[in-house]
Amino acid sequence: xxxxxxxxxxxxxxxxxxxxxxxxxxxxxxxxxxxxxxxxxxxxxxxxxxxxxxxxxxxxxxxxxxxxxxxxxxxxxxxxxxxxxxxxxxxxxxxxxxxxxxxxxxxxxxx
Amino acid sequence: xxxxxxxxxxxxxxxxxxxxxxxxxxxxxxxxxxxxxxxxxxxxxxxxxxxxxxxxxxxxxxxxxxxxxxxxxxxxxxxxxxxxxxxxxxxxxxxxxxxxxxxxxxxxxxxxxxxxxxxxxxxxxxxxxxxxxxxxxxxxxxxxxxxxxxxxxxxxxxxxxxxxxxxxxxxxxxxxxxxxxxxxxxxxxxxxxxxxxxxxxxxxxxxxxxxxxxxxxxxxxxxxxxxxxxxxxxxxxxxxxxxxxxxxxxxxxxxxxxxxxxxxxxxxxxxxxxxxxxxxxxxxxxxxxxxxxxxxxxxxxxxxxxxxxxxxxxxxxxxxxxxxxxxxxxxxxxxxxxxxxxxxxxxxxxxxxxxxxxxxxxxxxxxxxxxxxxxxxxxxxxxxxxxxxxxxxxxxxxxxxxxxxxxxxxxxxxxxxxxxxxxxxxxxxxxxxxxxxxxxxxxxxxxxxxxxxxxxxxxxxxxxxxxxxxxxxxxxxxxxxxxxxxxxxxxxxxxxxxxxxxxxxxxxxxxxxxxxxxxxxxxxxxxxxxxxxxxxxxxxxxxxxxxxxxxxxxxxxxxxxxxxxxxxxxxxxxxxxxxxxxxxxxxxxxxxxxxxxxxxxxxxxxxxxxxxxxxxxxxxxxxxxxxxxxxxxxxxxxxxxxxxxxxxxxxxxxxxxxxxxxxxxxxxxxxxxxxxxxxxxxxxxxxxxxxxxxxxxxxxxxxxxxxxxxxxxxxxxxxxxxxxxxxxxxxxxxxxxxxxxxxxxxxxxxxxxxxxxxxxxxxxxxxxxxxxxxxxxxxxxxxxxxxxxxxxxxxxxxxxxxxxxxxxxxxxxxxxxxxxxxxxxxxxxxxxxxxxxxxxxxxxxxxxxxxxxxxxxxxxxxxxxxxxxxxxxxxxxxxxxxxx
Numbered sequence: 005x006x007x008x009x010x011x012x013x014x015x016x017x018x019x020x021x022x023x024x025x026x027x028x029x030x031x032x033x034x035x036x037x038x039x040x041x042x043x044x045x046x047x048x049x050x051x052x053x054x055x056x057x058x059x060x061x062x063x064x065x066x067x068x069x070x071x072x073x074x075x076x077x078x079x080x081x082x083x084x085x086x087x088x089x090x091x092x093x094x095x096x097x098x099x100x101x102x103x104x105x106x107x108x109x110x111x112x113x114x115x
Numbered sequence: 116x117x118x119x120x121x122x123x124x125x126x127x128x129x130x131x132x133x134x135x136x137x138x139x140x141x142x143x144x145x146x147x148x149x150x151x152x153x154x155x156x157x158x159x160x161x162x163x164x165x166x167x168x169x170x171x172x173x174x175x176x177x178x179x180x181x182x183x184x185x186x187x188x189x190x191x192x193x194x195x196x197x198x199x200x201x202x203x204x205x206x207x208x209x210x211x212x213x214x215x216x217x218x219x220x221x222x223x224x225x226x227x228x229x230x231x232x233x234x235x236x237x238x239x240x241x242x243x244x245x246x247x248x249x250x251x252x253x254x255x256x257x258x259x260x261x262x263x264x265x266x267x268x269x270x271x272x273x274x275x276x277x278x279x280x281x282x283x284x285x286x287x288x289x290x291x292x293x294x295x296x297x298x299x300x301x302x303x304x305x306x307x308x309x310x311x312x313x314x315x316x317x318x319x320x321x322x323x324x325x326x327x328x329x330x331x332x333x334x335x336x337x338x339x340x341x342x343x344x345x346x347x348x349x350x351x352x353x354x355x356x357x358x359x360x361x362x363x364x365x366x367x368x369x370x371x372x373x374x375x376x377x378x379x380x381x382x383x384x385x386x387x388x389x390x391x392x393x394x395x396x397x398x399x400x401x402x403x404x405x406x407x408x409x410x411x412x413x414x415x416x417x418x419x420x421x422x423x424x425x426x427x428x429x430x431x432x433x434x435x436x437x438x439x440x441x442x443x444x445x446x447x448x449x450x451x452x453x454x455x456x457x458x459x460x461x462x463x464x465x466x467x468x469x470x471x472x473x474x475x476x477x478x479x480x481x482x483x484x485x486x487x488x489x490x491x492x493x494x495x496x497x498x499x500x501x502x503x504x505x506x507x508x509x510x511x512x513x514x515x516x517x518x519x520x521x522x523x524x525x526x527x528x529x530x531x532x533x534x535x536x537x538x539x540x541x542x543x544x545x546x547x548x549x550x551x552x553x554x555x556x557x558x559x560x561x562x563x564x565x566x567x568x569x570x571x572x573x574x575x576x577x578x579x580x581x582x583x584x585x586x587x588x589x590x591x592x593x594x595x596x597x598x599x600x601x602x603x604x605x606x607x608x609x610x611x612x613x614x615x616x617x618x619x620x621x622x623x624x625x626x627x628x629x630x631x632x633x634x635x636x637x638x639x640x641x642x643x644x645x646x647x648x649x650x651x652x653x654x655x656x657x658x659x660x661x662x663x664x665x666x667x668x669x670x671x672x673x674x675x676x677x678x679x680x681x682x683x684x685x686x687x688x689x690x691x692x693x694x695x696x697x698x699x700x701x702x703x704x705x706x707x708x709x710x711x712x713x714x715x716x717x718x719x720x721x722x723x724x725x726x727x728x729x730x731x732x733x734x735x736x737x738x739x740x741x742x743x744x745x746x747x748x749x750x751x752x753x754x755x756x757x758x759x760x761x762x763x764x765x766x767x768x769x770x771x772x773x774x775x776x777x778x779x780x781x782x783x784x785x786x787x788x789x790x791x792x793x794x795x796x797x798x799x800x801x802x803x804x805x806x807x808x809x810x811x812x813x814x815x816x817x818x819x820x821x822x823x824x825x826x827x828x829x830x831x832x833x834x835x836x837x838x839x840x841x842x843x844x845x846x847x848x849x850x851x852x853x854x855x856x857x858x859x860x861x862x863x864x865x866x867x868x869x870x871x872x873x874x875x876x877x878x879x880x881x882x883x884x885x886x887x888x889x890x891x892x893x894x895x896x897x898x899x900x901x902x903x904x905x906x907x908x909x910x911x912x913x914x915x916x917x918x919x920x921x922x923x924x925x926x927x928x929x930x931x932x933x934x935x936x937x938x939x940x941x942x943x944x945x946x947x948x949x950x951x952x953x954x955x956x957x958x959x960x961x962x963x964x965x966x967x968x969x970x971x972x973x974x975x976x977x978x979x980x981x982x983x984x985x986x987x988x989x990x991x992x993x994x995x996x997x998x999x
Binding site for chain 2: 034045048049052053055056059060076
């Protein structure tokens with residue numbers, strides 16, 4: 005469950021992490037790893053294209069800033085449109101996860 | 116550096132460098148993190164790089180996405196900026212309403228007028244003729260001396276059979292018909308045509324069909340769309356029904372579509388040609404009455420056809436030298452034959468109205484320049500706040516274009532009024548004038564003219580305004596300064612306006628002078644209080660020539676009895692009216708060289724015809740009642756032109772002539788009088804040689820040629836009404852349609868309608884140009900005075916008189932006007948040459964017209980200067996010193 009993450013899943017997780025405030029790519033990767041209890045290690049080869057894709061769609065915006073260690077870093081933040089997408093995507097994803105869960109936890113064969 | 120990198124750099128911030136930096140930060144942070152967790156530097160780096168996979172590939176993907184985003188943003192930014200420019204423009208327009216209104220009105224008039232005239236040019240000249248393969252249709256004229264004329268039956272057949280360059284040929288001859296069933300008797304101008312006529316000028320029939328090749332002698336008829344609508348209400352069942360034409364039943368076989376008829380003067384029905392194509396006529400090369408059209412085979416050029424026609428015609432000359440004296444052949448395209456006449460006039464009008472538009476653009480540019488000066492501070496500050504020069508130019512140009520489009524939109528209203536005026540007032544007979552409308556072509560033209568105008572009057576002010584030096588403006592506290600360069604630009608504008616206006620005025624002046632000369636030409640007869648009415652006797656009921664003569668004589672009696680009628684007479688042709696047939700004359704005891712024998716236009720008339728029109732007697736006597744009697748000797752009266760061409764300076768009285776009768780059995784007629792020349796074909800046409808024959812003494816074939824029709828001239832005041840005249844005719848034959856009851860003065864007015872219309876329009880355009888350029892002069896000089904208030908105040912304070920000040924201002928105006936007049940005179944010199952063919956006895960370089968127009972323009976321009984000059988004189992020295 006490392007690299008096979010669906011595009012959509014990664015994108016919505018990025019939007020979620022950005023909903024707390026602007027963050028650079030490195031930080032986003034760290035947050036997702038922490039939040040998943042270390043289960044999800046996002047590869048940079050997927051993360052950055054996803055970030056640029058989201059920016060291209062206008063869901064996130066970027067700005068150069070300085071990190072805590074005073075290094076130049078590119079910070080991403082959620083746009084209004086991204087916030088709407090996050091809400092819609094969350095509903096969709098929860099419904100999907102619940103449905104898959106129901107199927108997998110079924111006790112007997114359907115009649 | 117790879118190609119795409121250069122591409123990226125060209126488009127904006129360097130995406131590649133950005134991605135590199137972003138990734139570098141990530142890699143460094145991650146390595147630090149992993150080292151902190153206990154990995155050595157090398158395996159930490161390897162671990163991080165594994166996460167990136169093919170890092171170059173990832174970078175590339177990110178750069179492309181970044182570039183896409185950038186492009187999309189630029190596009191929407193550009194649209195935002197455009198919207199912003201337009202909104203700003205509207206705000207600008209609203210903030211200065213009077214200026215906007217003045218500019219818009221000027222543009223609207225310019226664009227509207229140009230569009231209206233263009234719509235006529237489009238309808239008449241630019242659209243292709245409606246007939247199938249119209250570009251291959253040619254008119255074939257049998258020429259006589261330098262004139263294009265009608266052809267003989269023999270010519271028509273030889274051209275058809277011996278040239279081999281035509282797909283089809285057809286002959287046409289106008290004829291009038293009395294239509295007597297289904298309602299009131301009606302007089303209709305139609306044509307007899309050979310069966311292939313509609314193959315040559317083909318359009319799919321509205322209903323029914325056209326003639327078959329074997330229908331030369333059939334009693335069938337094709338109706339025009341107009342006649343079908345007017346008389347039969349567009350009833351489709353008309354096909355197959357019989358209508359009575361000249362007393363004979365004809366079966367309607369088809370109706371032409373509406374577009375087939377190009378002008379209201381054209382024939383309204385067609386019947387096949389029976390008589391002229393009788394076998395006996397096959398080799399008739401002597402009488403010339405056919406209009407011949409041919410449709411060229413594909414790929415045959417006009418020159419090739421002309422050469423073939425020439426070859427065949429020379430063959431005829433070899434066989435028939437007598438008939439071919441001074442005759443030849445000429446082919447021209449249908450287009451040239453139908454609309455060639457109108458081309459120059461319409462293009463002259465279009466040129467003139469474009470000149471007005473140019474002057475209008477000049478004025479608007481001048482207005483915008485003046486405003487740009489008052490906006491210098493705004494523009495300078497916008498420049499200082501980072502609006503680039505390009506951005507500012509775009510803003511100002513957008514303002515001009517918005518102004519132009521608003522003016523152009525208003526101009527469409529002007530154009531539709533203008534088109535209605537042109538169609539309504541335009542001279543009759545202009546082909547397809549009625550179809551002038553604001554169609555797609557015309558609207559496209561209007562749009563192009565609008566945008567072009569916007570650019571013309573917007574570009575100079577925009578470039579000029581954005582060249583402002585910020586520091587100097589702010590130093591002056593935003594007050595306008597001398598801005599001498601801007602003054603020079605406006606000066607150039609106004610000089611150009613005056614020059615263009617002078618070209619317009621001179622053209623109009625030349626037309627007006629022509630019209631004056633034409634109107635001064637003596638007619639040779641008195642048209643006042645004369646009413647005319649045309650009568651044609653149908654051949655079926657009036658086959659006997661004696662009955663024809665008696666009937667006309669009885670009508671004469673009836674008309675004479677109408678109250679108020681002083682005199683009444685008739686003739687087969689009255690001046691400007693009726694068919695004209697010319698014959699070759701033989702003079703007893705006199706021989707002429709080839710091509711020099713006299714030709715005369717024949718008029719059959721009642722005894723008092725010449726007296727009724729007060730045509731003056733020059734020699735001998737006029738015709739009298741006694742000349743009409745059966746036993747009276749055959750006498751004729753001729754006009755001075757014929758006397759000159761047949762007898763030179765010799766006295767023609769007592770000479771004997773004959774025409775129309777065979778050489779073997781000549782019927783000699785004695786000349787008893789010579790009358791003055793009459794402008795029989797209109798004021799601008801040469802007087803034809805005329806011979807007046809008493810109607811009872813005319814041969815039967817003459818009455819056939821004239822289709823038993825005459826025009827009555829009734830002289831009398833007041834009480835003579837068309838109704839009374841109709842009743843008098845109906846008393847003789849109630850079935851006769853009476854048509855074209857008109858006063859002679861009305862007919863005279865129609866004969867000069869085209870000239871009057873052109874003259875009026877050009878005069879109107881000339882006046883508009885004059886007024887607009889005067890406004891331009893006023894604007895520039897008024898601005899000059901406003902800008903120099905301070906200087907003028909100083910001068911006055913230092914002891915200058917008001918005279919000096921007025922002189923200074925007037926001098927400025929005179930300088931501009933003088934330059935404009937000089938320039939315009941030169942331009943007019945070159946431009947008015949194209950008018951040559953439209954002028955009458957006036958040279959395009961007529962010095963009187965040039966001088967008068969230049970003087971008029973100079974006076975009006977100086978008057979426009981006078982107003983600001985007086986204002987300058989009233990400047991109070993102290994006030995203007997305080998103003999700074």
